Amino acid sequence: MENIIEVKHLSYRYGKEQRPALNDVSFDVHRGEWLAIVGHNGSGKSTLAKSLDGLLPFTEGTVTVDGLELSPATVWQVREKIGMIFQNPDNQFVGATVEDDVAFGLENRQVTREDMIPRVKAAIEEVGMHDFAQREPSSLSGGQKQRVALAGIVAITPSILILDEATSMLDPLGRHDMLELVSKLRRDQKLTVISITHDIDEAANADRILVIDDGQLVQEASPAEIFALGEKLVDLGLDLPFTAKLKAALKKRGIEPPTNYQTMAEMEEWLWQSLSNT
Amino acid sequence: MAISFEHVTFTYQAGTPMAQTALEDVSFNLPDHGYLAIIGHTGSGKSTLVQQINALLKPTSGTIKIDDFTITPNTTNADLKPLRQHVGMVFQFPESQLFEETIRKDIAFGPQNFGMSPEDANELADQMLTTVGLDISYAERSPFELSGGQMRRVAIAGVLAMRPQVLILDEPTAGLDPQGRQEMMDLFEQLHREQGLTIVLVTHQMEDVAEYAEQVAIMREGRLVKFGDVQEAFGDPDWLLANQLDVPRAAQFAQQLAKRGFQWQPLPLTADQLAEQIAEQWQKRGTDHV
Numbered sequence: 001m002e003n004i005i006e007v008k009h010l011s012y013r014y015g016k017e018q019r020p021a022l023n024d025v026s027f028d029v030h031r032g033e034w035l036a037i038v039g040h041n042g043s044g045k046s047t048l049a050k051s052l053d054g055l056l057p058f059t060e061g062t063v064t065v066d067g068l069e070l071s072p073a074t075v076w077q078v079r080e081k082i083g084m085i086f087q088n089p090d091n092q093f094v095g096a097t098v099e100d101d102v103a104f105g106l107e108n109r110q111v112t113r114e115d116m117i118p119r120v121k122a123a124i125e126e127v128g129m130h131d132f133a134q135r136e137p138s139s140l141s142g143g144q145k146q147r148v149a150l151a152g153i154v155a156i157t158p159s160i161l162i163l164d165e166a167t168s169m170l171d172p173l174g175r176h177d178m179l180e181l182v183s184k185l186r187r188d189q190k191l192t193v194i195s196i197t198h199d200i201d202e203a204a205n206a207d208r209i210l211v212i213d214d215g216q217l218v219q220e221a222s223p224a225e226i227f228a229l230g231e232k233l234v235d236l237g238l239d240l241p242f243t244a245k246l247k248a249a250l251k252k253r254g255i256e257p258p259t260n261y262q263t264m265a266e267m268e269e270w271l272w273q274s275l276s277n278t
Numbered sequence: 279m280a281i282s283f284e285h286v287t288f289t290y291q292a293g294t295p296m297a298q299t300a301l302e303d304v305s306f307n308l309p310d311h312g313y314l315a316i317i318g319h320t321g322s323g324k325s326t327l328v329q330q331i332n333a334l335l336k337p338t339s340g341t342i343k344i345d346d347f348t349i350t351p352n353t354t355n356a357d358l359k360p361l362r363q364h365v366g367m368v369f370q371f372p373e374s375q376l377f378e379e380t381i382r383k384d385i386a387f388g389p390q391n392f393g394m395s396p397e398d399a400n401e402l403a404d405q406m407l408t409t410v411g412l413d414i415s416y417a418e419r420s421p422f423e424l425s426g427g428q429m430r431r432v433a434i435a436g437v438l439a440m441r442p443q444v445l446i447l448d449e450p451t452a453g454l455d456p457q458g459r460q461e462m463m464d465l466f467e468q469l470h471r472e473q474g475l476t477i478v479l480v481t482h483q484m485e486d487v488a489e490y491a492e493q494v495a496i497m498r499e500g501r502l503v504k505f506g507d508v509q510e511a512f513g514d515p516d517w518l519l520a521n522q523l524d525v526p527r528a529a530q531f532a533q534q535l536a537k538r539g540f541q542w543q544p545l546p547l548t549a550d551q552l553a554e555q556i557a558e559q560w561q562k563r564g565t566d567h568v
Contacts, residue, residue: 040455040457041425041426041427041454041455041458042425087453088453141320141321142320143320165453168452168453169452169453171319171320171482172482172484172524173319173522174320198455198456234456234457234460237455237456237457238456239456240456242527242528242531242549245527245549246528246531246549246552246553248549249549249550249552249553249554250553250556250557252553253553253554253556253557253560254557255553255556255557255560264530264531264534267531268531268534268535268538271535271556272535272538272540274560274563275540275556275559275560275563276538276539
C-alpha cells in the first residue's frame with residue numbers, strides 16, 4: 001500500500017526538559033486509511049501530531065508527507081496537504097461569521113473572490129451548516145463549532161486530516177455526529193485521517209491504532225487486537241469498552257468468560273448460550 | 279446542606295426584547311449530603327440551574343432554600359456572602375482561573391479573601407493540596423508548569439479551601455484522559471462519603487451518573503422533566519431514548535438480553551450490578567443441573 005506519510009526516527013525535546021517528548025518514533029501512514037494514535041495525557045501524542053505539520057521543529061529524524069520531506073523550505077507546501085482540528089473549538093476561530101471563518105484559509109492562499117464564494121458555500125454545505133453561514137461562531141454549540149472548523153479544512157482540500165482530541169470536549173451526541181461527518185468527508189474527499197484520541201468509539205473507527213507511551217511507539221495493531229487487551233487499555237490511555245468492564249466484574253464473581261476480544265453482540269450470545277442451557 | 283427549589287423560573291435579560299427563559303417552573307428537594315447528577319442536552323438549562331444554587335444568577339421568580347438561606351428575586355448580594363462561602367463552584371475548565379505565582383498562593387487566595395490570616399490560609403492550602411492528591415512539594419511551583427489534569431486539581435483545591443458544604447461541579451472531567459477522569463470522580467466520591475459534602479454534578483457521562491449519583495435531575499428546554507433516584511431516572515431506557523439521552527451501557531446490554539427472555543430485578547445500570555445478577559442466575563443454573 002502506498003504511504004502518504006513516512007516518519008523515521010523522530011525525536012523531540014521541549015526546552016531544557018531532560019526526557020524527550022518523542023523518542024525515536026518511526027511509522028508509516030497509508031494513503032486513505034484512518035489511523036488512530038492513543039496514549040495517556042502527556043505521552044507525546046499531540047507533540048507527534050504537531051511535528052507532522054511542522055508546528056514543532058523536531059530535533060532528529062525525518063517526516064515525509066506525500067513525497068515531500070518536511071523542512072523549513074517545504075513546510076508551507078506540506079501544510080497545504082494537512083488540515084488539523086484541535087481539542088478546544090473556541091481556540092480556532094478568526095472570522096466574525098461562519099462564512100468569514102471558512103474563507104480565512106482561502107484568503108491566505110489568495111484565492112480570487114469568484115472562486116472563493118462557491119468554495120466556501122460548498123464547504124459549509126458539506127458539513128451541514130448552511131443554515132448558520134451568517135452566524136457568529138461564538139453563538140454555536142461545541143459540536144457546531146467543530147463542524148465549522150471542518151468546513152474550513154474542506155475548503156482548502158487537503159489530503160490529510162489530523163484530529164487532535166477533536167471530540168473530547170463535545171457531548172455524546174456532538175461526538176457521534178462529528179465522527180459520522182469525518183467518515184463521510186473521508187469518503188467524499190478521499191482523505192487520510194489521523195485521529196489522536198482517548199475515545200474508544202473514535203479509536204474503533206480506525207483501520208489501525210498506534211500506541212504512544214512516554215514518547216515512544218510501543219504498539220501498532222488493529223482495533224480488535226488492541227481492544228482484546230481488556231483492562232490493560234487503561235494503561236494505554238484508553239477507556240475500557242463495556243465488555244471489558246463486564247468481564248472484569250464477572251471474573252470477580254468467579255465466572256470466567258472467553259478471553260478473546262468480544263463485541264457486545266458476541267458477549268450477549270455467549271451469556272445467552274451459557275445461561276439458557278438448562 | 280439540603281437544597282430546595284420552589285417554582286424557580288429564570289429569564290436572561292428579563293424585561294427586554296432579548297428576554298430568553300432558561301429555567302421554567304423548576305421544583306425539587308435534594309436531601310442533605312445528597313449526590314445529585316443533572317443531565318440533559320447542551321442548552322437544556324443545566325448550567326443556568328446550578329448557578330442559581332450559589333446565586334450567581336438569582337431567580338426571576340420562585341424561591342430557593344439552602345438550609346437556612348433563602349434566595350428570592352429580591353435577595354441582595356450583601357445577604358449572599360455567607361451562602362457563597364458554603365457553596366463551592368467548580369466551573370468548566372477551572373484551570374483557566376488559576377492566576378497566582380505559586381500553587382500555594384493560588385489555593386490560599388479564597389480563604390484570605392474571606393478574612394483568614396495568610397499563615398492559616400497557607401497551612402490550609404497545603405492541606406488541600408494533599409486532599410486533591412498532589413504532593414506538598416508542588417506548593418512553591420507555578421501552577422502554569424503543570425499538566426492540564428494537575429492544574430484542574432489545583433483549581434479544585436482552591437474551591438475546597440473555602441470549606442464548602444455543597445460542591446457544584448460543571449462537567450469536571452471534560453477533556454481529561456480516562457485515568458484522569460476516574461481519579462477525579464474518585465476524589466469527589468471520597469469528599470462526599472468522608473466529609474459529607476453535598477455534590478451537584480452536571481455531566482454528559484451517563485456511566486458516571488449510574489456509578490456515583492444518588493439522585494438524578496433530567497432537564498429539557500429549561501424544564502425539569504424527571505427527578506428521582508438513579509433507578510427511577512434510568513429504569514426506563516425507552517423513555518431516555520425517546521428523549522435522545524444516552525442509556526448506560528450496562529442497561530443497554532441488559533435490555534438486549536431481556537429481549538431473549540432474561541429477567542432483571544431491577545434493571546442493572548452498571549457493569550457490577552449486571553454481573554451480580556448474572557452471577558445469581560449462573561448459580562441457579564448450576565443447581566438446576568444437579
